[in-house]
Amino acid sequence: MIKKILRFIAKLIGWFFLISFFLVLIFKWIPLPFTPLMAIRYFEHPDEEIKHDWVPIEEISKNLQLAVICSEDQNFESHSGFDIEAIQKAIENNKKGKRVRGASTISQQTAKNAFLWPGRNYVRKGLEAYFTFLIELLWSKERILEVYLNSIEMGKGVYGAQAAAKSWFGKEAANLNPNEAAAIAAILPNPREYRANPASNYISGRKNWITQQMKYYGEFDLDKPRKVKE
Numbered sequence: 001m002i003k004k005i006l007r008f009i010a011k012l013i014g015w016f017f018l019i020s021f022f023l024v025l026i027f028k029w030i031p032l033p034f035t036p037l038m039a040i041r042y043f044e045h046p047d048e049e050i051k052h053d054w055v056p057i058e059e060i061s062k063n064l065q066l067a068v069i070c071s072e073d074q075n076f077e078s079h080s081g082f083d084i085e086a087i088q089k090a091i092e093n094n095k096k097g098k099r100v101r102g103a104s105t106i107s108q109q110t111a112k113n114a115f116l117w118p119g120r121n122y123v124r125k126g127l128e129a130y131f132t133f134l135i136e137l138l139w140s141k142e143r144i145l146e147v148y149l150n151s152i153e154m155g156k157g158v159y160g161a162q163a164a165a166k167s168w169f170g171k172e173a174a175n176l177n178p179n180e181a182a183a184i185a186a187i188l189p190n191p192r193e194y195r196a197n198p199a200s201n202y203i204s205g206r207k208n209w210i211t212q213q214m215k216y217y218g219e220f221d222l223d224k225p226r227k228v229k230e
Contacts, residue, residue, distance in 0.1 A: 020115075024134045027114065028143060035151050036117045038159060048156060051163035057146035060161045060173045063181035065145060066220045070213035071185040071206075073106040076145070077222065081107040081136040082129075108132045110148040142222045153191045154184060168196040182210040 031054040038050055057065070069076050075083050083105050090103035111131035116124060135144055154164035161173040161184075169180050176184070180197075186206035187194035194203050 020131070021134065023115070024131065024138050027147070028139050032114055032147060032151055035113050035159070036115070037113060037153060040117065041153075041157070045157070050157050050159065051167060052150075052159040053162040053166075054150050054160065055162045055173055057142060057149070060146075060149050061165075061176040061181055062220065063178045063214075064149065064161055064165075064173065064176050064184060066214050066217060067178070067181040067185035067210055068149065068188070069106070069145075069220075070217055071182075071188060071210050072109070074213070074217070076106045077141060079105060079107075081105060081132040105132075106148050107136055107144055109152065110144050111135055113151045114147055140222075145222065152188065154187065155191050155196070158191070164196070178211055178214060179207065182207045182214065185210050 033054075034052070038052065041048065042050065073079075073083065075086075083103065086103045086105075108128055111134075112118075112124075112128050114135075115131045116127055135147075139147075150160040150162075153159055154161070155167055158164050158167045161176075164184050165171055165173040165176055165180075168184060169176065171180075183196040183199055183203065186199070186203045187196050194200070196203070199207060
């Protein structure tokens with residue numbers, strides 16, 4: 001009986017790895033029609049309209065691409081999915097009773113948004129690490145950023161760059177200027193509570209910091225990853 005149970009569990013694990021691998025491989029090329037978070041929000045807020053318009057990365061302003069990198073993960077171009085330095089800093093600050101944002105990379109957030117559910121338990125974090133490894137293995141950095149910018153929550157019922165650009169500024173994602181892009185990036189820590197336009201004093205302060213980081217960042221080209229300064 002025990003052997004049968006163990007064989008059954010082994011088969012389940014094998015099927016999980018096989019299906020997850022091909023799922024990530026398929027989404028290397030085709031747009032994600034929806035995410036687990038969208039489904040969760042639908043049941044949490046059934047009267048809330050879901051706005052989600054997938055656009056290729058060529059139709060997303062470089063300003064927004066750079067703004068989210070400067071805001072969320074400045075080592076995105078050079079790391080392999082995990083920012084070890086940021087994780088170590090977060091651990092040290094947690095020991096001191098402090099909380100630090102920034103340990104979760106864009107790759108990790110993409111893995112979570114595309115394939116998993118919100119949460120902080122060890123099972124979810126373990127699966128997040130697994131899917132992060134897979135997308136870094138199978139996708140390009142450009143594809144990871146494309147999926148990220150088309151799937152993240154950017155307001156109540158607003159998902160992705162195109163829907164956010166239209167909702168907050170009444171324009172296409174391709175036409176966002178640096179200030180507008182920074183305003184959208186500024187609300188990402190809590191997009192259901194913060195507003196990109198009109199921005200509160202807090203969001204205006206974050207927006208100004210992000211625009212400064214965009215100026216300092218230097219050349220932005222995912223085809224030619226920049227070297228991180230030591």
